Amino acid sequence: GFLIPYFIMLIVEGMPLLYLELAVGQRMRQGSIGAWKIISPYLCGVGVASVVVSFFLSMYYNVINAWAFWYLFHSFQDPLPWATCPLNSNRTGYEEECEKTSSTQYFWYRQTLNISPSLEVSGAVQWEQALCLTLAWLVVYLCILRGTESTGKVVYVTASLPYCVLIIYLIRGLTLHGAVNGLIYMFTPKLEQLSNPKTWISAATQIFFSLGLGFGSLIAFASYNEPSNNCERHAIIVSLINSATSIFASIVTFSIYGFKATFNYESCINKVILLLLNAFDLEEGSLTADNLNEMKDYLMATHPQEYAQLLPQLKNCSLEAELDTAVQGTGLAFIVYSEAIKNMEVSQLYSVLYFVMLLMLGIGSMLGNTAAILTPLTDSKVIATRFPKEVISGVVCFINCIIGLIFTMEAGNYWFDIFNDYAATLSLLLIVLVETIAVCYIYGLRRFEKDLHTMIGRKLNWYWKVMWAFASPLLIISLFIFYLTDYILTGTLQYQAWDGTQGQLVTKDYPGYALAVIGLLVASSTMCIPLGALVTFVRKRLKRESVSTVA
Amino acid sequence: MLQVLLLTFSVVTVARAELCKPDAQNAFKVRLSIKTALGDNAYAWDANEEYLFKAMVAFTMRRYSSKTTTQISNVLLCNVTDRVSFWFVVTDSSKNTTVPGSEVEAAIRMNRNRINNAFLLSDKTLQFLKISSTLAPPVEPSTPVWLIVFGVVLCLIVAAIVFLVVAGIQQRKKKNKESTERENLEEKGEVTITIENGIPCETLDLKAGHINGVFSADDERFTSL
Numbered sequence: 001g002f003l004i005p006y007f008i009m010l011i012v013e014g015m016p017l018l019y020l021e022l023a024v025g026q027r028m029r030q031g032s033i034g035a036w037k038i039i040s041p042y043l044c045g046v047g048v049a050s051v052v053v054s055f056f057l058s059m060y061y062n063v064i065n066a067w068a069f070w071y072l073f074h075s076f077q078d079p080l081p082w083a084t085c086p087l088n089s090n091r092t093g094y095e096e097e098c099e100k101t102s103s104t105q106y107f108w109y110r111q112t113l114n115i116s117p118s119l120e121v122s123g124a125v126q127w128e129q130a131l132c133l134t135l136a137w138l139v140v141y142l143c144i145l146r147g148t149e150s151t152g153k154v155v156y157v158t159a160s161l162p163y164c165v166l167i168i169y170l171i172r173g174l175t176l177h178g179a180v181n182g183l184i185y186m187f188t189p190k191l192e193q194l195s196n197p198k199t200w201i202s203a204a205t206q207i208f209f210s211l212g213l214g215f216g217s218l219i220a221f222a223s224y225n226e227p228s229n230n231c232e233r234h235a236i237i238v239s240l241i242n243s244a245t246s247i248f249a250s251i252v253t254f255s256i257y258g259f260k261a262t263f264n265y266e267s268c269i270n271k272v273i274l275l276l277l278n279a280f281d282l283e284e285g286s287l288t289a290d291n292l293n294e295m296k297d298y299l300m301a302t303h304p305q306e307y308a309q310l311l312p313q314l315k316n317c318s319l320e321a322e323l324d325t326a327v328q329g330t331g332l333a334f335i336v337y338s339e340a341i342k343n344m345e346v347s348q349l350y351s352v353l354y355f356v357m358l359l360m361l362g363i364g365s366m367l368g369n370t371a372a373i374l375t376p377l378t379d380s381k382v383i384a385t386r387f388p389k390e391v392i393s394g395v396v397c398f399i400n401c402i403i404g405l406i407f408t409m410e411a412g413n414y415w416f417d418i419f420n421d422y423a424a425t426l427s428l429l430l431i432v433l434v435e436t437i438a439v440c441y442i443y444g445l446r447r448f449e450k451d452l453h454t455m456i457g458r459k460l461n462w463y464w465k466v467m468w469a470f471a472s473p474l475l476i477i478s479l480f481i482f483y484l485t486d487y488i489l490t491g492t493l494q495y496q497a498w499d500g501t502q503g504q505l506v507t508k509d510y511p512g513y514a515l516a517v518i519g520l521l522v523a524s525s526t527m528c529i530p531l532g533a534l535v536t537f538v539r540k541r542l543k544r545e546s547v548s549t550v551a
Numbered sequence: 552m553l554q555v556l557l558l559t560f561s562v563v564t565v566a567r568a569e570l571c572k573p574d575a576q577n578a579f580k581v582r583l584s585i586k587t588a589l590g591d592n593a594y595a596w597d598a599n600e601e602y603l604f605k606a607m608v609a610f611t612m613r614r615y616s617s618k619t620t621t622q623i624s625n626v627l628l629c630n631v632t633d634r635v636s637f638w639f640v641v642t643d644s645s646k647n648t649t650v651p652g653s654e655v656e657a658a659i660r661m662n663r664n665r666i667n668n669a670f671l672l673s674d675k676t677l678q679f680l681k682i683s684s685t686l687a688p689p690v691e692p693s694t695p696v697w698l699i700v701f702g703v704v705l706c707l708i709v710a711a712i713v714f715l716v717v718a719g720i721q722q723r724k725k726k727n728k729e730s731t732e733r734e735n736l737e738e739k740g741e742v743t744i745t746i747e748n749g750i751p752c753e754t755l756d757l758k759a760g761h762i763n764g765v766f767s768a769d770d771e772r773f774t775s776l
Contacts, residue, residue: 092683281634284584
């Protein structure tokens with residue numbers, strides 16, 4: 001159902017913007033700060049904003065790798081630690097919190113995160129998570145140590161290994177019981193969803209972030225290309241491969257999802273059957289999934305009082321409801337997949353494969369981010385001449401690691417959600433909008449066309465020109481307006497907090513200082529653009545004045 | 552005489568029937584799920600199995616209290632249903648009352664494993680409803696497994712980093728030595744070095760020299776032979 005908006009957004013938004021960034025990087029041959037300075041001196045703020053956003057991203061994104069390491073190390077046990085609940089203190093039953101929710105959720109919220117009931121209760125730093133985070137940063141440091149040349153070789157592994165694992169999972173996933181339900185759910189278009197603008201918005205956002213537009217990493221990587229490189233072909237190929245991978249990954253995801261939903265549905269039915277058998281002392285095997293409804297009516301007719309007593313406990317099991325439980329957020333991805341894996345045979349193998357794949361993807365993203373931060377630093381002569389490459393990378397990794405310890409505290413996951421939701425979204429939209437407008441109108445579309453012709457040797461297709469000049473900016477502006485109206489309509493911002501006593505998530509309001517942090521996050525990256533323009537303006541004014549006084 | 556016997560017999564039976572009733576004092580409900588546990592190998596629940604059950608409970612009481620007075624006839628079963636669930640009590644023949652529930656509970660908890668094995672069932676499939684079972688704790692090794700794996704990976708990564716850093720430093724030292732040697736040789740005029748605009752070619756940054764696409768020999772522009 002999601003596929004139609006996804007493809008349309010890809011063609012209208014993804015490909016043109018990707019081509020634009022690659023072309024800019026290849027033409028200007030510098031990281032994001034230098035490249036925008038060349039286009040127009042007033043736009044140095046855009047590059048700085050990209051670097052700031054990348055810096056925020058690298059701060060919090062590596063925590064996901066730390067979690068993946070944690071799960072990976074715990075996969076070497078039999079049985080898997082998230083498969084069963086731990087026992088309570090007098091060994092008469094399972095832990096209370098684990099009883100109320102499932103064992104996988106308990107493992108995530110209590111044993112991995114040790115989450116506090118709300119944002120205000122900070123708690124202590126979890127040393128296990130801190131260790132995993134340090135390890136994750138060491139791995140990233142190892143990969144970027146020698147600069148982009150070595151990063152290129154690492155990416156061969158981090159990009160190809162996930163494909164192998166996905167193929168293994170595809171074969172395993174499609175042979176699982178109930179996988180077909182998930183696939184049918186994925187491919188049936190839901191027409192009422194298509195008319196909902198939220199679907200189109202999330203498709204656009206998804207394309208945006210999966211291609212990595214606006215972070216400056218694309219410009220940084222493209223600056224290392226040969227100038228005669230055919231970036232038009234590369235842009236089309238990259239975006240198509242990216243989408244094909246997304247579709248492939250979502251097929252695997254939905255088949256596993258279907259398996260999990262079917263498994264939960266069948267256990268729900270079995271629980272209901274057991275409850276009825278025990279309450280009415282019926283013979284075993286007399287109630288099956290097929291005759292359950294008729295037997296329920298029969299029992300309601302023959303023993304109305306006892307049935308009425310039982311009614312609150314009898315859940316209405318529905319496969320659709322299981323499939324509809326939305327999958328979003330990083331924590332949910334860990335919970336859903338580990339729940340599916342624990343029910344497979346040889347679960348340790350699949351668990352190891354899955355978390356290795358997750359690690360590869362995460363480290364690949366981190367490499368892009370750190371490249372976006374390091375390229376401007378190594379480009380600037382002030383820093384590059386004084387310190388060698390290794391020291392600069394080491395300092396950046398160290399600072400990020402220390403800041404990242406915030407996310408290993410008990411309330412760390414709430415701060416992680418803040419960063420995840422607000423650090424990148426609005427700023428990236430603004431950055432990309434300014435980029436498109438800058439290239440088309442300030443630098444001049446004709447001038448850029450000539451540059452591309454010099455580089456590639458081919459005339460620019462009219463399709464790209466229309467997209468860059470009109471369609472993409474309009475689309476981004478409408479996305480922007482949507483986000484702002486959404487925020488204004490809902491009023492205060494809220495977050496989901498885990499309540500251990502109930503065993504589920506509850507909605508709470510953000511305290512004042514959290515709102516201040518959110519505002520700071522958004523402002524610090526967006527304000528760079530006008531500030532940069534202002535600083536350049538003031539500098540030029542001063543220069544002109546000093547020149548005129550000298551003359 | 553016969554009538555007196557019959558009367559006492561019926562009184563005793565009635566009295567005993569009163570002792571074993573659903574929700575009676577010191578009575579416990581038992582529930583078996585034989586088909587769930589054994590599938591195709593499930594046995595049918597009949598009078599022989601009931602006899603075995605009574606025997607196991609009597610055995611348990613004997614083991615617990617070390618009294619050899621509990622007989623199979625002291626264990627009363629009633630209300631057997633199709634589910635296979637029933638109630639039972641343990642009577643005390645000397646006092647003609649039921650043994651206190653706490654004693655029965657403690658005895659069964661002590662010997663739960665033996666009772667389960669006699670019926671080829673487990674704690675979950677042979678349930679004593681008011682008696683909670685002691686769950687077996689999971690096996691925990693002395694050092695958590697994840698720390699071992701973590702240690703191995705950490706050592707590998709640190710070793711690789713140290714290797715790369717040291718190699719980088721050595722390379723830079725070699726380059727510095729070479730360039731000072733070359734400068735010394737230059738002064739002596741012994742080595743010819745290709746120079747472009749006063750800069751030796753080797754030190755030119757690779758990024759600074761690039762091929763101009765317009766002027767490069769593009770095969771497509773020339774007519775093929």
